[in-house]
Structure formats: C-alpha cells, structure tokens
Amino acid sequence: MKLNNRLAALSGMITRRYKHIWDCCCDHGHLGMALMQSGSATTVHFVDVVNPLIDLLTAKLQQQHPDSDCWETHCCDLNLLTLPERSSDHLLIIAGVGGDLTIEFVKNIIANNPHHNIEFLLCPVRHNAKVRQTLKELGLKLINESIVYDKGLFYEVVHASSRAQEDIVITGSVMWDKLNPKHLQYLEKTIEHYERASRSSPEKYRKLLTSYQELKNKLF
Ligand SMILES: C[S@@+](CC[C@H](N)C(=O)[O-])C[C@H]1O[C@@H](n2cnc3c(N)ncnc32)[C@H](O)[C@@H]1O
Known part of the structure; x- marks a missing residue:
C-alpha cells in the first residue's frame, strides 16, 4: 500500500x-x-x-x-x-x-x-x-x-x-532547511497567519509573530 x-x-x-x-x-x-x-x-x-x-x-x-x-x-x-x-x-x-x-x-x-x-x-x-x-x-x-x-x-x-x-x-529547530524553498513558503504562510491573528489579539500573538519573523531573518 x-x-x-x-x-x-x-x-x-x-x-x-x-x-x-x-x-x-x-x-x-x-x-x-x-x-x-x-x-x-x-x-x-x-x-x-x-x-x-x-x-x-x-x-x-x-x-x-x-x-x-x-x-x-x-x-x-x-x-x-x-x-x-x-x-x-x-x-x-x-x-x-x-x-x-x-x-x-x-x-x-x-x-x-x-x-x-x-x-x-x-x-x-x-x-x-x-x-x-x-x-x-x-x-x-x-x-x-x-x-x-x-x-x-x-x-x-x-x-x-x-x-x-x-x-x-x-x-521549530532542526526541521528547517534553509535550502528548501517549500520551507520558506511554509514560514511565510505561518507569519501571515500570525500577522492576521495579532491584528485581532495582539497581546496573545505578538510575541509568537516576532519569533517567526526573527527565524525568517536568521534562516532565509
Ligand atoms: C482523520 S482520522 C486520522 C487518521 C490517521 N491517523 C491519519 O493521520 O490519516 C481521525 C480519527 O480519530 C479518531 N478519534 C477521534 N477522537 C478519538 C478518541 N477520543 N479516541 C480515539 N480515536 C479518536 C476518529 O474516529 C478518526 O478515525
């Protein structure tokens, strides 16, 4: 199968x-x-x-x-x-x-x-x-x-x-492969998701959004 x-x-x-x-x-x-x-x-x-x-x-x-x-x-x-x-x-x-x-x-x-x-x-x-x-x-x-x-x-x-x-x-840590364009696509989708979420609940999502943005700057 x-x-x-x-x-x-x-x-x-x-x-x-x-x-x-x-x-x-x-x-x-x-x-x-x-x-x-x-x-x-x-x-x-x-x-x-x-x-x-x-x-x-x-x-x-x-x-x-x-x-x-x-x-x-x-x-x-x-x-x-x-x-x-x-x-x-x-x-x-x-x-x-x-x-x-x-x-x-x-x-x-x-x-x-x-x-x-x-x-x-x-x-x-x-x-x-x-x-x-x-x-x-x-x-x-x-x-x-x-x-x-x-x-x-x-x-x-x-x-x-x-x-x-x-x-x-x-x-995430070891899962990210900076040479894999699909991983960049996934990270960008995740950032977009938390940008939307932090517009309605900034207190709840701002820190997580920043962490994903920092990860993108570091990796890609
Ligand atoms: C979408 S299927 C996932 C099938 C497979 N694991 C996969 O990843 O393709 C979700 C399954 O979880 C079962 N499930 C939901 N609640 C459960 C529970 N409390 N205990 C055991 N099975 C449960 C459902 O009956 C259903 O068969």
Whole structure:
C-alpha cells in the first residue's frame, strides 16, 4: 500500500524497532499496517474510538495476517488508554487530528500511564506552536522533527520523549532547511497567519509573530 506524503514522513521518522507502536486515531489503519510490513514493532496496536471502523480493520487484519500475533485492535477513547508492560518501550503516533485534541490526548495518556517510558510521534492538523508549548510544559524533549507538504497543506511532525536531551523550540529547530524553498513558503504562510491573528489579539500573538519573523531573518 502506498502511503501519502504525510503518513510516509511519519513512517520515515521511525528509525528503530519498538516493542509496541500505537497507531492512535488509526481510522483506516494505513500507517499501522505499513509499520507491520516494515517490521517496526513486535506489536502494532490500532486504536480508534469508532466501533465499526475497528471491526472493519480487525476483519481486514485477520484476513491478511491470520496467524500473526504482531497486531492488536482496540476500540477505545484515547483519553482513557492504559498501556501494558511498564518496562517496555512504547511509541504512540497521533496524527490527523487537531492540535487541541492532540494536546488533550497527550496530557491524558501521560496522566493515565505515569510510570511508562512513552515516545510520542505527533502530526497535528494546525496549532503546532500550542502543541509544542504543551510538550515543553509536560517536560518532553525533542528526538526529531520535520516539515511535510502533502496535498497543498503543510504539517509539522514532532518526535518527543521525556528521556531525550534537546529542548523543543516553539517555532521549530532542526526541521528547517534553509535550502528548501517549500520551507520558506511554509514560514511565510505561518507569519501571515500570525500577522492576521495579532491584528485581532495582539497581546496573545505578538510575541509568537516576532519569533517567526526573527527565524525568517536568521534562516532565509
Ligand atoms: C482523520 S482520522 C486520522 C487518521 C490517521 N491517523 C491519519 O493521520 O490519516 C481521525 C480519527 O480519530 C479518531 N478519534 C477521534 N477522537 C478519538 C478518541 N477520543 N479516541 C480515539 N480515536 C479518536 C476518529 O474516529 C478518526 O478515525
């Protein structure tokens, strides 16, 4: 199965094998299935809150991998997810949902699994700065990050865990490639967005706008 640019970028950022990978909000399950194929985890877990989606996916996986014990499906609200095996490593992927929902999920997953070593691979739809701010407040550090262009839209991918060393920067750090014209386009679009936002709420957005403008002056 060919993944779209966004899901392919997420898959490409997984550079080691995990005991458990969780394709959270899996919907069609394309990403998790690709990760099963590439052998990225001992067990790939598919999580979604919509029962018929999980039933369909379960039937498909049973048909395609009848004897495999390397996948599990879970119909549950991500806000209530409890992880097994405290001593194992878990990579949780949350992609394709809004930034506010991503924040809610990350906060609740950490609260519900306080003794687990969790890595997050996040690709929210919008509100990237707000997601990054929350990750910093939760004590998460940066493993890697990237910018993805898919079907006319830009996305940021952040791979983070509490055991990493690098600080997360609100406007992004290692993801920016000054030789990539698409990155300049993304930065200019982001600046335009915060120019509009700070016209209506200057107190709230002025500082962030300045940070993005300074980044542009420094990089491009
Ligand atoms: C747009 S799809 C994203 C699919 C895939 N992750 C991607 O990036 O292409 C969003 C999915 O999130 C699921 N979802 C929404 N709220 C959820 C929750 N509280 N717990 C688990 N899944 C949820 C929806 O049922 C839907 O299938």
